[in-house]
Amino acid sequence: MSINSSVAGTGAQSNSSTTILLGRVLLAVIFLLSGFGKLTAISGTAGYFGGLGLPLPTVTAVVVGLIELLGGLAVLVGFQTRIAAWVLAIFTIATGLVAHTGWADQMQMIQFLKNLAITGGFILLASSGAGAYSIDAKRG
Numbered sequence: 001m002s003i004n005s006s007v008a009g010t011g012a013q014s015n016s017s018t019t020i021l022l023g024r025v026l027l028a029v030i031f032l033l034s035g036f037g038k039l040t041a042i043s044g045t046a047g048y049f050g051g052l053g054l055p056l057p058t059v060t061a062v063v064v065g066l067i068e069l070l071g072g073l074a075v076l077v078g079f080q081t082r083i084a085a086w087v088l089a090i091f092t093i094a095t096g097l098v099a100h101t102g103w104a105d106q107m108q109m110i111q112f113l114k115n116l117a118i119t120g121g122f123i124l125l126a127s128s129g130a131g132a133y134s135i136d137a138k139r140g
Contacts, residue, residue: 014132016131017131017132017133018131018133019131020125020128020129020130020131020133021078021131021133021134023121023124023125024075024076024078024081024125024130024131024134025076027072027075027088027118027121027122027125028072028073028075028076029072030072030118031068031069031071031072031075031088032068032069032072032073032076034068034072035064035065035066035067035068035069035070035071035072036065036069037065038061038064038065038068039062039065039066039069042058042061042062042065043058045057045061045064045065046058046060046061049061049064052098052099054098067087067088067091068091071084071087071088071091072088075088075125077134077135078130078131078133078134078135078136078137079130079134079135079136080136081125081126081129081130081134081136082125082126082129082130085122085123085125085126086122086126088122089119089122089123089126092115092118092119092122093115093116093119095115096111096112096115096116096119099111100112100115
């Protein structure tokens with residue numbers, strides 16, 4: 001490998017890692033905010049979940065809030081990223097199927113499609129890994 005191709009490869013890897021970091025931050029924001037919001041308003045979240053017919057709404061609210069907050073944090077810092085991305089991908093599809101299936105309402109359809117798009121981002125992240133700017137890269 002020549003010096004020029006080595007340098008070009010390093011630049012491409014740096015750009016890729018920067019792009020992956022940006023994607024991780026953007027994916028994490030919604031889950032950090034949503035998880036924090038659920039955990040700081042358990043009764044309201046439990047009431048909403050009860051209205052959806054979910055079992056044990058208070059326990060469900062805590063579990064969902066923790067999945068969102070801890071999963072979002074893991075993705076943000078790039079810790080166990082592939083696992084966290086798969087967990088959040090499955091969680092996001094499940095959330096869409098539980099809470100956003102009233103597709104006759106255009107807002108519900110948009111929310112469901114948003115969940116599909118976020119799931120796609122998590123599947124890409126699970127496939128690519130966290131990139132160089134992550135705890136995973138420092139540990140590996």
